[in-house]
Amino acid sequence: MSKREDYKRFIVFCLASLVVLAQAAVCAWVWYSVYRGQIDEPFWRKGNWVLIAIYGLMFALFAKLYGGLKVGYLKRIDVFYSLTLALLCTNVVEYLEITLINRWFLSVWPMIEMTGIQLVLIIIWIFGSRYIYSGLYRARRLLVIYGDRDPGDDLIHKMNSRKDKYDISGKVHISVGEEKIHQMMQDYDGVIIWDLHSTERNRYLKYCFAHSVRCYVSPKISDIILMGSERIHLFDTPLLVSRNMGLAVDQREQLQRAAKRVMDILISGIGIIITSPIMLIIAIAVKAYDRGPVFYFQDRLTLGGKPFKICKFRSMCVDSEKNGARLASKHDSRITPVGHVLRNLHLDELPQLFNVFKGDMSLVGPRPERESIMLEYEKELPEFYYRLKVKAGLTGYAQVYGKYNTTPYDKLKLDLFYIENYSFLLDIKLIFMTVKIFFQKEVSEGVDDRQVNALKDSGKNAGVSENKTEE
Numbered sequence: 042m043s044k045r046e047d048y049k050r051f052i053v054f055c056l057a058s059l060v061v062l063a064q065a066a067v068c069a070w071v072w073y074s075v076y077r078g079q080i081d082e083p084f085w086r087k088g089n090w091v092l093i094a095i096y097g098l099m100f101a102l103f104a105k106l107y108g109g110l111k112v113g114y115l116k117r118i119d120v121f122y123s124l125t126l127a128l129l130c131t132n133v134v135e136y137l138e139i140t141l142i143n144r145w146f147l148s149v150w151p152m153i154e155m156t157g158i159q160l161v162l163i164i165i166w167i168f169g170s171r172y173i174y175s176g177l178y179r180a181r182r183l184l185v186i187y188g189d190r191d192p193g194d195d196l197i198h199k200m201n202s203r204k205d206k207y208d209i210s211g212k213v214h215i216s217v218g219e220e221k222i223h224q225m226m227q228d229y230d231g232v233i234i235w236d237l238h239s240t241e242r243n244r245y246l247k248y249c250f251a252h253s254v255r256c257y258v259s260p261k262i263s264d265i266i267l268m269g270s271e272r273i274h275l276f277d278t279p280l281l282v283s284r285n286m287g288l289a290v291d292q293r294e295q296l297q298r299a300a301k302r303v304m305d306i307l308i309s310g311i312g313i314i315i316t317s318p319i320m321l322i323i324a325i326a327v328k329a330y331d332r333g334p335v336f337y338f339q340d341r342l343t344l345g346g347k348p349f350k351i352c353k354f355r356s357m358c359v360d361s362e363k364n365g366a367r368l369a370s371k372h373d374s375r376i377t378p379v380g381h382v383l384r385n386l387h388l389d390e391l392p393q394l395f396n397v398f399k400g401d402m403s404l405v406g407p408r409p410e411r412e413s414i415m416l417e418y419e420k421e422l423p424e425f426y427y428r429l430k431v432k433a434g435l436t437g438y439a440q441v442y443g444k445y446n447t448t449p450y451d452k453l454k455l456d457l458f459y460i461e462n463y464s465f466l467l468d469i470k471l472i473f474m475t476v477k478i479f480f481q482k483e484v485s486e487g488v489d490d491r492q493v494n495a496l497k498d499s500g501k502n503a504g505v506s507e508n509k510t511e512e
Contacts, residue, residue, distance in 0.1 A: 049178060056170045057110040063162050064128065065097035067155055068135065075151040080143045092142075096135055103127035106473055113174040113206065117167050122477055124163045132156050171205075180208040181230035183257070186222060186245060188215050188237045196235065196259075209233070215241060223248065231255030262424055265454055269461020287344075287430040287460065297465045304468065305404050309397040320391055323354055323383065330379045333359040336392060341409035343433040346426070349401040351409060352392040356380025387478075393435050405468045406434025407456040418449040425449055428456045431463075436475040 072093065104110045109123030136152050183200075185192055192212070200207040211229065213222055215237065222245075226232055234245055236259055249256040260268075270283040324335045337355040340348050357375040376384065383389040396402040402409065407428040410418070418425045434440075438459035439452045447455070459467070 052174070052177060053112045056112045056166075056173065057104075060110070060124070060163065060166045060170075061097055061101045061104070063166065064100050064131075064159050065093055067159050067162065068096045069093045071151050071155045072139075076139055076143075076147060079147055080139075092138070095138075096131065099134055100127060100131040103130045106470060107477055112170050113178065116203070117171060120167050121163065124167075125160065126477055128156060128159055128163065132159075175205055180204055180206055181255070182208045182210045182228075183231050183233055184225060184229040185209060185212040185233045185235055186215060186237070187212065187235040188241065190236050192233075192235045196233075200233075219244065219248075226252075226254055231257060233257045233259075235259055236261075260454065262427070262454065262457060265457040265461060268458075283461075285430075297463070300465050301403060301405075301468060302400075304465075305397050305400075308404055308472075309394045312394045313398065316391055316394070319388070320354075323388060323391070326379050327355055327377075330377055331359065340412065341433065342412055342415060342429060343401060343409055344429060344431060346429050348412065349396070349409075351402075352395055354383055354389040354392060356383050356389045390435065397435055401433075403432045403434045404436065405459075405471050406432050406437050407452075407459070408437060408440060409433035422449055422453065425453055427460075428453060431460055436471060438471060441471055441474045441478060 072089065077089065101110070104124055104127040107123035107127050108115055109120055109127055111120075115123065132152055132155070136149065140146050180203075185196075197209050197212075200209055211225065213225060215222070226249075232245075232249065232254060234242055234256060237245070239261075242258070246256065246258070248254070258264075266283055266285070267281060270281040273280040273282055327333075327335045334355055337353045337357075338350045339353070341351040343349055356377060357373075357380055358377060380389070393402060397404055410428075415425065437456065439447065439455035443452055443455050459471075
């Protein structure tokens, strides 16, 4: 198994290197055939090589940031989004670099033509690498081990949506006994441990570790808190310390918090200036449709449960909540035609830049919830208020890796990943990743038409307190 994994990593590395080298080769061709001859003082041989090497390195870094080099991991369309964003970022930086070398602007058309050729190569690489990867590595056959709470169709549907990676071929309740389940494991490529009591889960985890069985685990809230803890090696007994204080604990983290606020002010201020023409056009469109108010103000909760007025472009009809507060559904008749466009492109969120500049929100953090919906979630999931340990955000971990209709339980776990593993660099990464989700329609998909919030009905799997299953 170890040799198989080593060989797999080597194949992935070779395929990833191929697309990076291909993009660098196209850049080299354009540089030598077009831009080098237009510069008054061209580089010598090694200088040209360094310029092309820097281009390849930049593309590799941006591609890694957006996850585009994870062969066989993302869907093909997600790989295309990721590599396209990486390519655009790299080419913009490369053009600015050429401009600095020349000390003045050169024609941008060769760069545009280069980008078109590179996009074609990316598409060919995506299909070719997936064909090679799928031919060498079939989907893993997995066995789901569950206890009191059946994983239901939701988990199976999510994982089977990636049939190129996962094949959930069996499901077994722990009541059949550990010996029988251990025998069943031999017929599968891995197991999914789904929400077992901690004592039972630990036994299966240790067995999988001892026998080198691939194991997928749905983490509990306490697991995520421990993942963000710090190791102490003052004694010969290992200790973990979890400070549980949000973002301001020691001097280093207070400095990061100050840097976070400076970044909020700078980026939101620049964003307001740059997007002001777009916001003016949106305001005219919203007003022209039904003569109603342009902006929609709503009470939301931020750090420590403090309420504030969030500002958004109105995307629903004026009396949208005459029957009470509820989340937008997939086929919500309350959303106006203008609102559909704004929601699909996330443009209704632009006025929240003012909330960020004012200090009510941060650029990155858990999305703020309404108090009424927060109370509904806490009835099923008392731990949901943990999200209030940091300031609410315009974007965040749950927005990048989740969806609008992600269950409260999963949303809490995603936000806790951010809170417990916070760093200034993580903020920057999530801001870059946010650009990617603008082009993914499923991210803004609403809840089912019969739902008023994101809680699921089936066994209330989405929001049952872990106090009932942790121990």
